[in-house]
Amino acid sequence: MKLLxxxxxxxxxxxxxxxxxxxxxxxxxxxxEIVGRYATxxxxxxLAGFALLIAILAVVTRHRREPLGWVRGIGNWxxxxxxxLPILRYDHGLDFRGSPPLPRSSPPEAWILAAALVVWSxxxxxxxxxxxxxxRQIGIYSSYTIYLLFLLILWTILLAVTFxxxxxxxxxxxxxxxxxxxxTDRRGAEVxxxxxxxxxxxxxxxxxxxxxxxxxxxxxxLIAWMIYLPKGADGAAVLWRSGPDQPVYAVPFQRxxxxxxxxxxxxxxxxxxTAC
Numbered sequence: 001m002k003l004l005x006x007x008x009x010x011x012x013x014x015x016x017x018x019x020x021x022x023x024x025x026x027x028x029x030x031x032x033e034i035v036g037r038y039a040t041x042x043x044x045x046x047l048a049g050f051a052l053l054i055a056i057l058a059v060v061t062r063h064r065r066e067p068l069g070w071v072r073g074i075g076n077w078x079x080x081x082x083x084x085l086p087i088l089r090y091d092h093g094l095d096f097r098g099s100p101p102l103p104r105s106s107p108p109e110a111w112i113l114a115a116a117l118v119v120w121s122x123x124x125x126x127x128x129x130x131x132x133x134x135x136r137q138i139g140i141y142s143s144y145t146i147y148l149l150f151l152l153i154l155w156t157i158l159l160a161v162t163f164x165x166x167x168x169x170x171x172x173x174x175x176x177x178x179x180x181x182x183x184t185d186r187r188g189a190e191v192x193x194x195x196x197x198x199x200x201x202x203x204x205x206x207x208x209x210x211x212x213x214x215x216x217x218x219x220x221x222l223i224a225w226m227i228y229l230p231k232g233a234d235g236a237a238v239l240w241r242s243g244p245d246q247p248v249y250a251v252p253f254q255r256x257x258x259x260x261x262x263x264x265x266x267x268x269x270x271x272x273x274t275a276c
Contacts, residue, residue, distance in 0.1 A: 021062055022070065028055055029145055036144025039136065049148050049155075094238060104231065105249040107240055110259060117266040124274040157271050165201075170194060210276055217269035224262035228255050 032048060039045055063071045131137045139147025173193050237250035251259070 022068065025055060025059060032148075033144050036148070037140055039140070039144070045136070045148065045151060048144075049152050052145070052148050053152070094236070102237070102239065102248055102250040104237075104252070106251050106255070106259060107242075110263065113263060114266060117263070117270050120270045121266070121273055124270060128273070128276060154271070154274060158275060161268055161271060169197060173197070210272065214269055214272055214276075217265045217272065221262045221265040221269065224258040224265060228258035228262060231255075 028051075032052065036048060039048060059068070059071065062068065127135070127138075135147060135151070139150075170190075174190060177189055177193070237252045238256055239248055239250050241248045
């Protein structure tokens with residue numbers, strides 16, 4: 001009896017600090033993998049994704065109260081990976097002089113990003129052809145948890161694209177109305193314009209097949225690259241360099257805007273193709 005009472009108070013030390021919580025998270029993930037094999041609809045995936053988000057929030061909350069070693073390791077690895085990316089070490093600035101002109105060049109990461117988006121789109125097209133019924137087949141026959149993480153990231157990107165597609169036109173419309181109507185009360189005109197815009201977008205989304213939208217993204221990207229390629233006259237430009245001891249280059253605004261538009265249209269194309 002004395003031996004039993006001397007061992008029981010120390011039973012909590014069988015696992016290191018946070019070990020029981022980590023064990024519970026592992027059990028949850030195993031249960032999620034088992035339950036995921038019976039998921040058949042997006043509703044099931046949505047419920048499972050919501051449960052996974054709760055588990056992630058629980059890990060974050062527990063780590064703030066009592067640091068977990070494996071979470072700290074993931075954070076250190078993420079910081080190391082982020083610090084090793086050259087694009088994050090760039091110095092940026094504005095040049096309104098125009099004369100004498102600085103060497104004109106775009107960051108090589110822009111072309112790397114464009115190539116990555118093209119490869120992403122190609123892989124999404126191949127996956128669409130191989131699994132026409134959806135990504136769930138891959139998740140069921142591999143890892144349902146990784147499939148859920150992928151699905152949550154995809155839904156987040158789609159929401160971000162939707163937000164930009166709503167916010168940017170409304171902001172431009174507000175600027176035009178302010179120019180036309182001056183300082184008068186324009187709330188009624190804004191509400192009417194937003195309702196009309198929402199009806200037009202909803203009608204397009206309902207009536208036009210997604211392949212047309214994908215084609216439109218490719219057309220916009222092609223036009224943007226055609227505008228970017230010619231070298232324009234010197235003027236206001238964005239300066240950049242890859243490090244403190246590296247040479248400074250400039251990207252004129254008339255080339256920077258088409259470059260960003262081309263990359264954005266390729267990103268939307270890849271995201272929509274993946275969602276399809």
